[in-house]
Amino acid sequence: MDAARVIDVARYPIDALESDAGRRLVAEARRQLDETGIFLLPGFARPDAVEAIVEEVNALRPRVHLRETPQRLYPRSVALDASIPEDDPLRSSGRCVEGVLVYDLFRADSPLRALYESPSLPPFLAEVLQEPVYPCADPMVSVIVLAMDDGHEHAWHFDSNEYVVSLMLQRPEEGGEFEYVPLIRGDDDESYDEVAAVLDGTSDRVVSVSAEPGTLVVFRGLRSVHRVAPVRGPRQRLIALLSYSSEPGFVFSDELRIANAGRSEPLPVGA
Numbered sequence: 001m002d003a004a005r006v007i008d009v010a011r012y013p014i015d016a017l018e019s020d021a022g023r024r025l026v027a028e029a030r031r032q033l034d035e036t037g038i039f040l041l042p043g044f045a046r047p048d049a050v051e052a053i054v055e056e057v058n059a060l061r062p063r064v065h066l067r068e069t070p071q072r073l074y075p076r077s078v079a080l081d082a083s084i085p086e087d088d089p090l091r092s093s094g095r096c097v098e099g100v101l102v103y104d105l106f107r108a109d110s111p112l113r114a115l116y117e118s119p120s121l122p123p124f125l126a127e128v129l130q131e132p133v134y135p136c137a138d139p140m141v142s143v144i145v146l147a148m149d150d151g152h153e154h155a156w157h158f159d160s161n162e163y164v165v166s167l168m169l170q171r172p173e174e175g176g177e178f179e180y181v182p183l184i185r186g187d188d189d190e191s192y193d194e195v196a197a198v199l200d201g202t203s204d205r206v207v208s209v210s211a212e213p214g215t216l217v218v219f220r221g222l223r224s225v226h227r228v229a230p231v232r233g234p235r236q237r238l239i240a241l242l243s244y245s246s247e248p249g250f251v252f253s254d255e256l257r258i259a260n261a262g263r264s265e266p267l268p269v270g271a
Helices: 020-036 047-059 111-116 121-129 192-199 254-261
Strands: 038-041 065-072 093-102 143-148 153-157 164-170 178-180 207-209 216-219 226-228 237-242
Touching: 020 038, 020 121, 047 111, 047 143, 047 164, 047 237, 065 153, 065 254, 093 254, 111 143, 111 237, 121 216
Parallel strands: none
Antiparallel strands: 038 216, 065 093, 093 143, 093 153, 143 237, 153 226, 164 216, 164 237, 178 207, 178 226
16 A cells, blocks of 8 residues: 555655755654654544554454553663662552554555555654664564553553654543653653652643544653553554664564564464
């Protein structure tokens, strides 16, 4: 499928970054990201393309892999201050429960594939982020769709990577809000007191984001604590996560593949 049938390039000219409109788009995205840690492009994916992706996801429901794990607040790579007690909430784990569909389950002509494999999207992201951006070569985890049912949630945490790119596909009837505190972590200040206030519900800095289906989101999750609130009701919360690398040809570990799909090997062609 032609990416132009999936992405609204008239509204978001990612294929013409040297044009005046393209430069304005990049400048506005950088401004949002610098000031708030997030930028959103509503209507980035065309409504008929989003509808087609949701239909494909619904057809794949029997193949969803349920991921239910403790969610650490900080990435494993982060060493917390040794003075923080072992029983402090800053060292605690929350709850992460969500269904996962991996990339090799989607048809070759899927609009989700057309969007991710668009040659215009990585250069646009690279201009905004001001760093190299390449699509991953992993046949399974380059793109995943998270399908969150009633009661599913993703507890407060920081990401291990600098940014996350996502496409909202479907909102639930209730709950499932994306909540975050913009850029709470600095290079030299972990802001432990402010993070603790988020955990105990007393922070006044929490921002709730309610993106409409078709919205492309780029988020700096390494520096902004965030969560997905519990989903309520029978309609799933569906969101696609698009992974990129600073170098071409990147593939994920078997451990990460198993966590997302329950298997380490991609499906045979046509399976």
